[in-house]
Amino acid sequence: MGIENQLTGDNILVTSLNKLVNWSRSNSVWPCTFGLACCALEMIATSLASFDISRFGSEVFRPSPRQSDLLIVAGTVSKKMAPMVKRVYDQMADPKWVIAMGACASCGGTFQSYAVLQGVDQIIPVDVYLPGCPPRPEALLAGLMKIQEKIRTENLNQRPDFKPGERYETQVPKVELIR
Numbered sequence: 320m321g322i323e324n325q326l327t328g329d330n331i332l333v334t335s336l337n338k339l340v341n342w343s344r345s346n347s348v349w350p351c352t353f354g355l356a357c358c359a360l361e362m363i364a365t366s367l368a369s370f371d372i373s374r375f376g377s378e379v380f381r382p383s384p385r386q387s388d389l390l391i392v393a394g395t396v397s398k399k400m401a402p403m404v405k406r407v408y409d410q411m412a413d414p415k416w417v418i419a420m421g422a423c424a425s426c427g428g429t430f431q432s433y434a435v436l437q438g439v440d441q442i443i444p445v446d447v448y449l450p451g452c453p454p455r456p457e458a459l460l461a462g463l464m465k466i467q468e469k470i471r472t473e474n475l476n477q478r479p480d481f482k483p484g485e486r487y488e489t490q491v492p493k494v495e496l497i498r
């Protein structure tokens with residue numbers, strides 16, 4: 320039974336702009352087509368028929384960051400790659416959200432080395448961290464649902480702005496060449 324069956328006659332619907340915008344945003348979160356390492360395979364699997372990310376309105380993996388609202392950082396972030404990750408994030412239009420998928424993106428994982436960033440939150444803000452090596456597609460869908468919950472409770476006037484130094488460093492780490 321659709322809403323049109325409930326609205327016969329002269330009925331009206333009343334809601335707030337806040338709820339309407341959040342409802343539409345939360346059901347059309349478009350991820351950026353972007354993967355870094357093995358976790359990206361699980362991200363790709365999430366869009367297959369057996370997991371079906373389109374149930375959440377997020378099947379449209381966009382080829383450009385300018386058309387995306389969700390950055391799924393899926394894989395190890397090397398210090399050499401970090402400036403590109405930050406550039407992709409900066410090119411996304413606001414409002415935007417980030418999932419750190421897997422141990423590597425969340426905290427460097429097993430790679431405690433000079434070449435690997437120990438968590439992507441050192442260069443961009445992260446909304447949801449997914450544990451696991453790699454997290455299964457169901458875990459990514461659970462993370463997506465957390466993002467949706469977050470969007471639905473946001474106030475349009477109170478979305479946190481970029482505050483340098485508070486949530487993450489603004490400087491991309493220097494890449495040192497080892498000779």
Ligand code: SF4
Pocket residue numbers: 356357358359393394395420421422423424428451452453454
């Ligand atoms: S968390 Fe595990 S599966 Fe994911 S990128 Fe790191 S090593 Fe690969």
